[in-house]
Amino acid sequence: MQELFVKYKLVIKFILTFLIVYVGFSTLYHFYLEFSEGSKFYPDYLTHLVAKQTDVLLNGFGYDTQMFPHPEEASIKVILNGKYLARVIEGCNSVSVIILFMSFIIAFSGKLKTTLFFILSGSVLIYAANLIRIALFTIALYHYPERQAVLHDIVFPAVIYGFVFLLWIFWVNRFSNLKTAHE
Template identity: 60%
Template sequence: MKELILKYKTVIKFILTFLLVYAVLTFSYKLYLQYGSSETYYPDYMTNLVARQSKELLETLGYDAQVIPHPKEASMKLIINNKFVARVIEGCNSVSVIILFASFIVAFAGKFKTTFFYLLAGSVLIYIANLVRVVILSVGLYHYPWRKDILHPVIFPAIIYGMVCLLWLFWVNRFSNPTKSHE
């Protein structure tokens, strides 16, 4: 057994680090959702921010957009040209995806400075891609509401998680092991 542990020490370290970072960040986020909400930013700051920024992007594209608090659930209603098209819920704010991304990067960490800046840049990229995703989804639902069964549950998760996988692959191949021998 000791031989197996020594043989797979790197894999075990990766898995334990990933799980620990993921658990700590997820628990912290759940505490934030439970105790960090305010009346100013309904339902929570990040979800409210994504909803408002999505509205701004839609207006930049020439749509008359509104976001208003949903009266019956913790979400923001996104309205285009007086037509309700989507709810922006906590799961739409990209924080959970960023937590998953960050957990992997920390578990596969390289040099501190490189890891920190990659985490920061990757998180910003994921956030921006998520905003674009919400806007494209909203426009898609506005023009093609009969496509909602494929737009939201299939295409847009594939885009956001596909991008995260590409960021992970780039990280592993480019930055994660700074002691790699250069051939």
């Protein structure tokens, strides 16, 4: 049994570290969401910020955009050129994806400074890519409303998760301790 543990020590360490970090950050995020109820930023500060920044981005693309709190659910309604097209919900703020990203990077950590820098820069890139994704999704819905299911359920999740996957691959191949352990 001990021989098996030694053989898979790196895998076990990765899985345990990943799970502990993921559960820890997810729990903290859950508390953040609980304590955000009733704040002046609806539905929570980060989702509100994403909606505002998406509004600026869409207006920058030349669309007349308005964002309103949804009266029946915790979301922000996105109205493009007078047409209600989408909602920005808590799941659209990229925090869950960033938590997943950070958990992986920490589980495959490298030097402390490099790890922290990559987490910070990667999180900013994911956040920015997510804003662009929401804006492009809204524009695509405006021009191709019949493609809503494919765009929402396949294309745009593939974009954000594909981007995160590329960041992971870059990290493992360039900076993680796993790379230095095998050299």
